[in-house]
Amino acid sequence: MTGLMSDILESAVTLTAIEKSFGAVRALAGVDLLLKPGECLGLVGHNGAGKSTLMHVLAGTLKPDQGRLVIGTQDVSRQYSASNASAHGIRCVFQELSLCPNLTLAENVRIVHRALKGIGWKAKARRLIGEKLDEIFPGHGIDVDQEAGDLNIGQRQMAEIARAFTVTDEPLRVVILDEPTSSLDAVTARQLLTFMRQEVARGTSTILISHLLGDVLDYCDRIAVMKDGKVVAEKEAQNFTRHSLVAAMGATAEKAGPGTTARRRISSALTIEATPLTATQTGKLSVRKGEIVGLAGLAGHGQTRMLIQIFDGARKHSAAFIAGDRQSDGVFNLWSIGENVTVSALRHLRKGPLIRPEHEHNMARNWKQRIGIRTPDMNNNILTLSGGNQQKALFARALGSKADIVLMDDPMRGVDIGTKLEVYEMIRAEAEAGRSFVWYTTEIDELKHCDRAYIFRNGAIVAELQGDELSEDKVLHASFAESA
Amino acid sequence: MTNIWTKLRAQPWIWSFIAMIAVWLATIAFTGGQGAGEILTAALSFATFTIIIGLGQMMVITTGPGNVDLSIPATITLAGVVATKVMDTDNARLLIGILAALGASFVVGLFNYGLIRLLRIPPIIATLSSSFLILSTAISYGRGIRIKPPPMLADFATTRILGVPLLAIFVLALSIGIALLIKRTLYGRTVLAIGQNPRAARLAGLNVDLTRFATYLLSALLAGVTGIVLSGFSGGAALNMGEGFLLASIAVVVIGGTSVAGGRANVPGIWGAALFIYLLDTMLNTFGASAGIRLIMTGVIIIAVITIAGGDRQQR
Amino acid sequence: DTKDKKIALSNNYAGNSWRQSMLKSWDKVTKQAVADGIVAAADPFTTSENQVTEQAAQIQNLILQGYNAIVLNAASPDALNGVVKQACDAGIIVVSFDGIVTEPCAWRIAVDFKKMGAVQLDYLSEKMKDGGNLLEIRGLAGVFVDDEIHKGIEEGVGKHTQFKIVGSVHGDWAQEVAQKAVAGILPSLPEVKGVVTQGGDGYGAAQAFKAAGRPTPLIIMGNRQDELAWWKEQKDANGYETMSVSIAPGVSTLAFWVAQMILDGKEVPKDLVVPFLQINQADLEKSLETTEKGGVANVEYSKADAEKVVAGK
Amino acid sequence: MTALALNRKTLRALLPLASLALVLAATFYAQPRTMSYFGLNLMLQYAVPIALATIAQMFIITVNDLDLSIGPFVGLVGCIGATYLHDTPVLGILALLLCIGAYAAMAALIHLRNLPSIVVTLGASFIWLGIAVMILPSPGGKAPDWLKAIMSLQVPLIPFPIIAALLIALLVHIGLMTSSYGVIMRGTGGNPRAMARAGWSELKTKMVMYGLAGFFGVLSGLSLIGLTTSADAHIADRYTLYAIAGVILGGGEFVGGRVSPFGAVIGALTLALAGSFLIFMRISPDWQIGAQGAILIIVLALRALISAGEARR
Numbered sequence A: 001m002t003g004l005m006s007d008i009l010e011s012a013v014t015l016t017a018i019e020k021s022f023g024a025v026r027a028l029a030g031v032d033l034l035l036k037p038g039e040c041l042g043l044v045g046h047n048g049a050g051k052s053t054l055m056h057v058l059a060g061t062l063k064p065d066q067g068r069l070v071i072g073t074q075d076v077s078r079q080y081s082a083s084n085a086s087a088h089g090i091r092c093v094f095q096e097l098s099l100c101p102n103l104t105l106a107e108n109v110r111i112v113h114r115a116l117k118g119i120g121w122k123a124k125a126r127r128l129i130g131e132k133l134d135e136i137f138p139g140h141g142i143d144v145d146q147e148a149g150d151l152n153i154g155q156r157q158m159a160e161i162a163r164a165f166t167v168t169d170e171p172l173r174v175v176i177l178d179e180p181t182s183s184l185d186a187v188t189a190r191q192l193l194t195f196m197r198q199e200v201a202r203g204t205s206t207i208l209i210s211h212l213l214g215d216v217l218d219y220c221d222r223i224a225v226m227k228d229g230k231v232v233a234e235k236e237a238q239n240f241t242r243h244s245l246v247a248a249m250g251a252t253a254e255k256a257g258p259g260t261t262a263r264r265r266i267s268s269a270l271t272i273e274a275t276p277l278t279a280t281q282t283g284k285l286s287v288r289k290g291e292i293v294g295l296a297g298l299a300g301h302g303q304t305r306m307l308i309q310i311f312d313g314a315r316k317h318s319a320a321f322i323a324g325d326r327q328s329d330g331v332f333n334l335w336s337i338g339e340n341v342t343v344s345a346l347r348h349l350r351k352g353p354l355i356r357p358e359h360e361h362n363m364a365r366n367w368k369q370r371i372g373i374r375t376p377d378m379n380n381n382i383l384t385l386s387g388g389n390q391q392k393a394l395f396a397r398a399l400g401s402k403a404d405i406v407l408m409d410d411p412m413r414g415v416d417i418g419t420k421l422e423v424y425e426m427i428r429a430e431a432e433a434g435r436s437f438v439w440y441t442t443e444i445d446e447l448k449h450c451d452r453a454y455i456f457r458n459g460a461i462v463a464e465l466q467g468d469e470l471s472e473d474k475v476l477h478a479s480f481a482e483s484a
Numbered sequence B: 001m002t003n004i005w006t007k008l009r010a011q012p013w014i015w016s017f018i019a020m021i022a023v024w025l026a027t028i029a030f031t032g033g034q035g036a037g038e039i040l041t042a043a044l045s046f047a048t049f050t051i052i053i054g055l056g057q058m059m060v061i062t063t064g065p066g067n068v069d070l071s072i073p074a075t076i077t078l079a080g081v082v083a084t085k086v087m088d089t090d091n092a093r094l095l096i097g098i099l100a101a102l103g104a105s106f107v108v109g110l111f112n113y114g115l116i117r118l119l120r121i122p123p124i125i126a127t128l129s130s131s132f133l134i135l136s137t138a139i140s141y142g143r144g145i146r147i148k149p150p151p152m153l154a155d156f157a158t159t160r161i162l163g164v165p166l167l168a169i170f171v172l173a174l175s176i177g178i179a180l181l182i183k184r185t186l187y188g189r190t191v192l193a194i195g196q197n198p199r200a201a202r203l204a205g206l207n208v209d210l211t212r213f214a215t216y217l218l219s220a221l222l223a224g225v226t227g228i229v230l231s232g233f234s235g236g237a238a239l240n241m242g243e244g245f246l247l248a249s250i251a252v253v254v255i256g257g258t259s260v261a262g263g264r265a266n267v268p269g270i271w272g273a274a275l276f277i278y279l280l281d282t283m284l285n286t287f288g289a290s291a292g293i294r295l296i297m298t299g300v301i302i303i304a305v306i307t308i309a310g311g312d313r314q315q316r
Numbered sequence C: 001d002t003k004d005k006k007i008a009l010s011n012n013y014a015g016n017s018w019r020q021s022m023l024k025s026w027d028k029v030t031k032q033a034v035a036d037g038i039v040a041a042a043d044p045f046t047t048s049e050n051q052v053t054e055q056a057a058q059i060q061n062l063i064l065q066g067y068n069a070i071v072l073n074a075a076s077p078d079a080l081n082g083v084v085k086q087a088c089d090a091g092i093i094v095v096s097f098d099g100i101v102t103e104p105c106a107w108r109i110a111v112d113f114k115k116m117g118a119v120q121l122d123y124l125s126e127k128m129k130d131g132g133n134l135l136e137i138r139g140l141a142g143v144f145v146d147d148e149i150h151k152g153i154e155e156g157v158g159k160h161t162q163f164k165i166v167g168s169v170h171g172d173w174a175q176e177v178a179q180k181a182v183a184g185i186l187p188s189l190p191e192v193k194g195v196v197t198q199g200g201d202g203y204g205a206a207q208a209f210k211a212a213g214r215p216t217p218l219i220i221m222g223n224r225q226d227e228l229a230w231w232k233e234q235k236d237a238n239g240y241e242t243m244s245v246s247i248a249p250g251v252s253t254l255a256f257w258v259a260q261m262i263l264d265g266k267e268v269p270k271d272l273v274v275p276f277l278q279i280n281q282a283d284l285e286k287s288l289e290t291t292e293k294g295g296v297a298n299v300e301y302s303k304a305d306a307e308k309v310v311a312g313k
Numbered sequence D: 001m002t003a004l005a006l007n008r009k010t011l012r013a014l015l016p017l018a019s020l021a022l023v024l025a026a027t028f029y030a031q032p033r034t035m036s037y038f039g040l041n042l043m044l045q046y047a048v049p050i051a052l053a054t055i056a057q058m059f060i061i062t063v064n065d066l067d068l069s070i071g072p073f074v075g076l077v078g079c080i081g082a083t084y085l086h087d088t089p090v091l092g093i094l095a096l097l098l099c100i101g102a103y104a105a106m107a108a109l110i111h112l113r114n115l116p117s118i119v120v121t122l123g124a125s126f127i128w129l130g131i132a133v134m135i136l137p138s139p140g141g142k143a144p145d146w147l148k149a150i151m152s153l154q155v156p157l158i159p160f161p162i163i164a165a166l167l168i169a170l171l172v173h174i175g176l177m178t179s180s181y182g183v184i185m186r187g188t189g190g191n192p193r194a195m196a197r198a199g200w201s202e203l204k205t206k207m208v209m210y211g212l213a214g215f216f217g218v219l220s221g222l223s224l225i226g227l228t229t230s231a232d233a234h235i236a237d238r239y240t241l242y243a244i245a246g247v248i249l250g251g252g253e254f255v256g257g258r259v260s261p262f263g264a265v266i267g268a269l270t271l272a273l274a275g276s277f278l279i280f281m282r283i284s285p286d287w288q289i290g291a292q293g294a295i296l297i298i299v300l301a302l303r304a305l306i307s308a309g310e311a312r313r
Ligand SMILES: Nc1ncnc2c1ncn2[C@@H]1O[C@H](COP(=O)(O)OP(=O)(O)OP(=O)(O)O)[C@@H](O)[C@H]1O
Pocket: A022, A023, A025, A026, A027, A045, A046, A047, A048, A049, A050, A051, A052, A053, A054, A095, A374, A383, A384, A385, A386, A387, A388, A389, A414, A416
């Protein structure tokens, strides 16, 4: 018996030489990957490396052009579909969430469980999801009879994760988590990862895709690194360091941590001042010219609403918005990448009343280079980009406008580490040049790039922290403490 | 050669033109070649009206799912009635008549958008309701009386240059203008953006409300223009003059390759579709088919065209 | 004695000049009748859409409102029978006219639409002994009046075999639609000698022939003022001859009087026939004079006129 | 926070009922005679077929499509019902089954070729009308007696139309809103991609939904001719728009699979009653058409008033 055969025998899933192309884009260029029972595999790679595509293949929602898929010992390459996958116990939390917004959470559970039918199905579904939510995210505060569309993006993500772990008559063998923490705050993210370890201990295999390398290093058993549609490195997690992981991904090596940069001098000119409308007892927010102001606190406590309030209140065209929920607030599905980038700057690309196409092209080309959007052609449709690259296009849109204030709604969701560093740099440069930023983030690490931060709780500002106070401890403390 | 064909095939409007030519060829094959040119001329004259309102309807439909202007037929009637009554067959009153009719259409657009925006009534119902009110206004103002248009208006609407209706030339200019409006102006881009994702459009700093308002206004004004020239063309305004245009305005837009889900507009397709629909009717009339057969054929051919054309179209 | 009685007009459509004239005639005659104390009320009701269901609902409401008689221009000859029966059962007199209903309990003031088609051919055969090609402009497919007139025309062609219908289009009783359809089919037709119509499409047809550069054939008119004016123009210019035929919108007033008479206890036969209004070359000027600009040639009925019709004179 | 949101939701769900109550109250006030078994029966009879057509439209709207052909389809069913079903019941039933099949086939075409439903159903509307005109070139036919009997059923205490409407709403509510398969159908409207990812065939769902729409269209057509006793190809042309208006009045939304069967039926009843109310108001004939629009606007404006405080989603 060869080594390979023995590997397959003891594996939960084996993918061999998987290839997949979208037109000219070769998303997967012959991927081999193996998942053992009861292990947690970390999958990392730059934006557009092919991680999500590979997971779609595994979940049966995309047919590969080439390659073999073996589940347990059964070769399923021929007849494989989404319902097959779920019958084999493979579940997936997709990067773009897939709840039906018009259905309640309980009803959303029914969709993935064919066994839920007949009289009393609803009570069963309600119990299933409710118990799972309690188990994974104690204190989640989500009502299972709420329509998914009424939840904010973080709650939707929590619900979908919980749904993936519910069990009826089909086995639970593999759970794929594609950037599950992108919209979760630090606390809920921790809850999820802890639960994931428990699940793994019970024998379920999981695949965790994340751009937060710390999480991957800490919580996974093994890590596979993808680059340009191939797996380029695959080792036990303890054999990677943060540094070697970044190097394997092919991103520019991480520079000396941020925060070390000397505090910049900020002009005293006040750009905006605002008070959250939704809360009675609340502090006031103010932003100066050239300042980077963070909004922090647990997800769903009114930060997005604050940003929108500022956006609506701002003078015309003086504010730009970078959505984190790019599906519903960001991209224009039918447009090319170029059109998506230039849309906020159109008024400056005109001669007389008419937009000049050559100016538009120039701008698009310019930003493709500046922000490194991975695409052969900016005239391609925006949806051909990977999630992270779509997000980059939204950055380009906002930074390319002439707005004085840039409002960022947790904008780094799904952006890879290399790009993040570049974007941090760009934000800093823009701030030097006099632009103001208001930055809501669920990653406490990111607050280090801010000059100041406001902590939100229940729609109100409960604390203001200066740059040197922005440590994880202090932020979490402020997020939970009773308001003074 | 094949290269051109692949390029052409990718254009959503090409199918309406192919369908139009096929129908035309079938007609003249039946008549043994007789009247080939005249049929086209007639098609051009009558299709122009559908094209004008089609352009307005297209802009409305492009602003997103659920947006449609059902008040177009009533607005045509109102504008026609107001124009002919104010003009009162007098050339000297031509301008004031046109202004009055366009003014009435402007009010219609204002009213429609008011219902949609202020009362948050879904456009389809808002414009349907307002169409009843508009029609009542036309009835009580015009009393169903048919007044002849002033000679100048009638001449403008019926003159031909080398077999091409003058009106068609104007509408061509109008179409180019609208195409430019969509592709190259902030307003047009905003319409397309709203059609895809209104929230994203707002957050991208585009003026969503003003643009939607302008779009309903544009649709009403174009319907008004149609009312004026149509009453010039057919010798006066009648209360039922807009009746045939409700389904036609929607049909030319969608057959022409504009996305009903919003966000994608197509001007050339409207020409192809308007000519196609007219020639289809002509063909079935020429064949002498009975009313039942004609209706069935109309339906079958519309579905066939969209089936052949629509396969690779991206839909949300 | 009917001075406490209330009569309602149930009308299914108001969107053309004929219906507007009809409503106007009703208004004029019944207002006077109410003022004279002949009846207590005579209210007109129109539905917003030309729909059987809407009219049925309307009639049901009229029943509830306690009218003693309903004068009815029906959207369909059969499909309203259910509700007409309900009205009769509630003791209400129903008099239908123009668009009549077949329910036996109702009165009918019918126009012989078939004959209206046939006379056109009779006239043509007189004018053109050699016959020739004809173009037929029909109304709205699936509607009873269209079918009847068409049958009359077919009968006429059967009788006068020198004529041949070479083209037939549906103009939906809307001038714009008719003009459009004629313009489309014309280029493919051989020479057309005459155009037979259902009323109101004459002017549009003439325009279409002119636009196509074809000689103007003999077009049967439909009593609209613009048609008559055009005819007069042609007559003065080149001696153009034709005839014009349609129903007088004032037939609504006849129906009103019939209803009043029935309420008064008079014996009235269930089926009455009114002649259609025909305008010949000789009457053209007179008719044109009495027709409102942009309206329809009309005859309104007085009580005495109505009594004559009922008596069968 | 959640409680407040739920409250608003209940409020929104109760909105259609509130509009109905308002229109009903206004009608009772304008014409007290309607406040009786007989009055309600008469007033609401014609709401039954509209309610059925509205439910049919609702099924289509549930999967994010729009059916522009339901009106002519109901007309076609009426024509089949008054001819084949009456003369040769077996043939009639077969023809009706074929009609339902045609609807499902339409769904397959729309899905497989990725076509806009608006155009396909627009085309289909011509086909239905054409077939209807061929079956019944002019209005007529006879509704089967059992249909007439059902539609004129006299139930003690509560008028039959109200019972029928409630029954329809309840059945559809159970099927669509509470059954486990209903979830799949609504989910397809909410997020078709997610449904496909969970392994549900969108093709199958759409075919089922269109088939159901066809089935309710058939019920609508049959109940309609049960009332009118005979058919007419154009009998229900306007049902298309009524049905859409009914769904929206009932709180449905065009995209996203948010619909309500009770709302839709109530919406249909409201529409029917609004028409009656106008007739009792005795508006001048010129403005009777406009008043229908005004009523629609007022009823819908209520929604805006109630949801005014609601934050924009
Ligand atoms: N439907 C599609 N059509 C065309 N190209 C696609 C499509 N889906 C993905 N791609 C391309 O395939 C490549 C791999 O994308 P994928 O979404 O798998 O990346 P990823 O590793 O998940 O990136 P991210 O971290 O940004 O989510 C990208 O270049 C992307 O542009």
